[in-house]
Amino acid sequence: MATLGIGMVGARYGARMHYENYSKLAHGLVEIRGVCALTKESAQNYAAAYQVPMATDSLEELLANPAIDIIDICTPPASHHEIAIKAANAGKHIIMEKPLTGYFGEPDDEQPIGKHVSRDKMRRGASKNAEAVREAVTSNRVKFCYAENWVYSPPILKMQKLIRASKGSILELRAEENHSGSNSFFSKEWRFMGGGSLLRMGAHSVGACIYLKQFEGYERLGRPIRPISVIADTADLMHSDASNRAKVVNAHEWISSNPVDVENWANVVIRFEDGSRATVMVSDVGLGGLNTRVTAYMTDGVIKANMTLNDAVETYSVDPNTFANEYYTEKLETKAGWNRPSCDEDWFRGFSQEISDFIYAIKEDRQPLSGIDLAVDCVHVIYAAYQSAEEGRRIDL
Template identity: 75%
Template sequence: MKTLGIGIVGVRYGAHMHYENFKKLPPGLIELRGVCSRTLESAEAFASKTGITFVTNNIDELLAREDIDIIDICTPPATHHEIAIKAAQAGKHIIMEKPLTGYFGEPGDKEPIGFHVPRARMLAGALKNAEAIREAVRSNGVIFCYAENWVYAPPVVKMRNLIAASKGAILEVRAEENHSGSNSVFSREWKHTGGGALLRMGSHSVGACLHLKHWEGMERLGKSIRPVSVMADTADLIHTDASNRAKKANAHNWISSNPVDVEDWANVTIKFDDGSRATVLVSDVGLGGLNTRITTFMTDGVIKANMTANNAIETYAVDPETFSNEYFTEKLETKAGWNRPSCDEDWFRGFIQEITDFVDAIQNNREPLAGIDLAVDCVNVIYSAYLSAEQGKRVNL
């Protein structure tokens, strides 16, 4: 098979995570041939760590290279749709970090847009961006790979196998993610990320729920089971009276969440066309390390999938420095007391599996397990949830 040339756009957390998993692929499948960042300095710093030889701060220069087959988009969400459309028009296949896109304001906006822009306008703008990407992908015949690792995580794969082995129906999917705040400096403002915890983290939970019901429909009925409405509540919990009361009492605050105009907590109920439900809870105010889990409640059983904290390995230490030189898990505040380190976090959360599927899909000209339709559906559900939270009522999709 042809060695696929990859150009990475963006050099922050997502790019480093993708690089680490590209390295795990068998030799000869891919080659990292270029990197593009907003500044040459940051691109050169990333290139020096990864061995990439072509460095630029001009996306058009990267797209013009004939030896690059795939553009891997790891930039903040506000730039996703423009880069994706350009890449598709240049005939490049696309790997994109979630979320697909969102609403990021209008030219000339100065005030924090999360405070004053009606959610109906945000929903329309986000869907316009999402559909523009889908149209560019389809009209140019490129493969779009949506980096939703939950779809590929071994616990979720096993969950699908167990559902297939049963004869029951999924009545509810319950998905949760929480931790103590984002790695990204852009996460505090709507104009950069297109929303808060619901879009940034909820993309995982919503994506997994939509995927499981779609998959169940294809298995049982030969057609997708579709979401039809949402009802939601969102909040900025770190700036509530409850939080301020703790500050006045000089309580220690381990939580890094500090939103400007986005939410750090959300609860969403999704209704599907077969009458079943999905419940999504996401939070940036959860201590104890990254927590990600899905439960399917079926007519003939219950299946729980835990992608982070599990008891494969457990540690205890009085001194938090006892295990200071060994990685435990993302977002863990302290290694003192009892802890549950992840044995292989990237594998257990599906990162290497998604990269493997993406490369195989492009090599064989097929749709990946997580593709453009799932990405667009997530935008639709999440922005409809923002509208529901604003209006205080159910919103039909």
Template identity: 75%
Template sequence: MNKKTLGIGIVGARYGARMHHANYMSLTPGLVEIRGICALTEESAKTFAEDIGVSFVTTDLDELLVREDVDVIDICTPPASHHEIAIKAAEAGKHIIMEKPLTGYFGEPGDAEPIGFHVPRAKMRAGAIQNAEAVREAVRANKVLFCYAENWVYAPPIVKMRNLIAASKGSVLELRAEENHSGSNSFFSKEWKYMGGGALLRMGAHAVGACLYLKQWEGQHRRGKSILPVSVMADTADLIHTEASEYAKKANAHQWISSDPVDVEDWANVVIKFDDGSRATVLVSDVGLGGLNTRVTAYMTDGVVKANMTANNVIETYAVDPETFAGENFTEKLETKAGWNRPSCDEDWFRGFSREIEDFVHSIHESREPLSGIDLAVDVVHVIYAAYQSAEEGRVIQLSTK
């Protein structure tokens, strides 16, 4: 039986929206059709729509939500607007695809700015959890599907890691997850009021999400119930604005790092304790040169599995002049194409972007939960904001995820 073509309305018109569109286009023809673009400015919406051949453009979300031919709202906006758009979409009966993170704390009347310097993390944590739970309640109350775009869950190295864990008889004692690069160029990444945090939320959502997913999956596979996080201990810093970087700045030896936060962190280290006694360590940094580095290692009682989602050696290049291969993409965040490099053959596939979109579309067609859904999205917010509170207060924070 032929499946109905899903009508997609994309909210947002920049990098995330374009990446999602590219992966929709790799699906079997007839599964989806982009039927509308909504963006903050008419100019950006029109530019994106013209590039992809979509006629309906608006800056008013309600105009997109009332369209009967739009079945799914794909949210690719900065995090500050995520939870409000998601709740309105759910109340309109639309299924939801959302770029990570789900939400955060973005300030409220009376908060002195920049809020990252003035608002206690305990208050931020309460506000972020309230936003996250409001989305989950709206999704459940309106019986729509929520697809959380956590690509690490779908990345082939993580999928293989899960299969290898299943093949063993041992247990995972520790997970170590890491993401490093030389900084985001997004204006929104510099301030808490737009992003809801710094590297820990923007990048750490990947690493935290992967660790939570793997432990929940291990628990279901081994004992029939999820292994859940119970406490968090963390440290965060703005390393590019420390005394340690001053000498480099005077010598003009820091220009390859674009990180320049206002009131957010560019480095974080988090230890998560699970209810089976195991641990996960998450390290994220916006001040790491060498291109994008993403990896997860599982230390087991009977083996070790390392999943590397960026570096590979299936193809290698060498160039004296960085412009030699200028016209071809290598991998995200690479500072130079000079010297030896290892380009990604298919970055969207290898890092899980194409697989997540495929799962989301099929889950909506089949009325089933996606592999990465609302519960994982909410749990990530719980853990990351507990980490922010831990870093500020210098103590272990207990969790109450559900």
């Protein structure tokens, strides 16, 4: 089968991570044939590091390259939907890092939009962007691959098998992700990210809950079980009175979260059409390394999936520098004391599997496990949660 040509859009963390997982595929399956970044220098640095033949700061030039079959979008979310629509109109298949899109303000809006734009207006704008991408993908008949790695992680895949094996129903899902804050400059402002921890991190938890209820629905009823309403609360805890009291001991010594106009904590309850619930908890102010979990409380059992910590390898050190030169796991603040380094973080969290599924879905002309509908549903649920948190009421979907 012909080698698929990849065009990377973005040249930083996400693009580097995607390269690492492309490189694990069978030889000759894919080739990164071009990279586009905000500056030509950034694109050239990526191209030099990974032997990519084309480097540009022009998206149009990348899209015009006939050797490129797939556009892989690893840019900040504010540009996601526009790039995706242009790629679809150019007949290119799409791989996109989450989230799909959001609301990013108006062109002449100079104020921090998270502090003065109503969440109802944001919800309408985000939904419009999301549906525009779906329309472009559908009308141009291209594949859209939504990089929601939780769907592909071995713990969630095993959870699906256990749900299938049981005779019961899911009454409640509890999903959480927390760590001590993003290192990205863009994460601080709504105009770049489209939201805070609820969108940036909660897309994982919300996406996993929607996906698992869809899976249960197909298994039990032959159709997906859909979310129908949301109630939520959000906060910027690092600028709360509780954080201000800690300034004498420097609240930001270990927690990097310091937003301008986004939240760094959220709690969401999703109601599904069968009466079941999903509780989503996300936080950018949680010490102890990355924590990602989903629990299914069923009528005949409980299933717990942990996408990060495992005890295959354990270490103890008095000095945090004892193992300084070896990677442990994302967001770990210190290597002192007892720790559990991940053996293969990309595999265990589903990054390798999602890239493989995307490439074979495009080659085999089938839909990926994580596609456009899941991406759009996540936007609708998360922005309904933002509106709920602002208005203090349940929002129907």
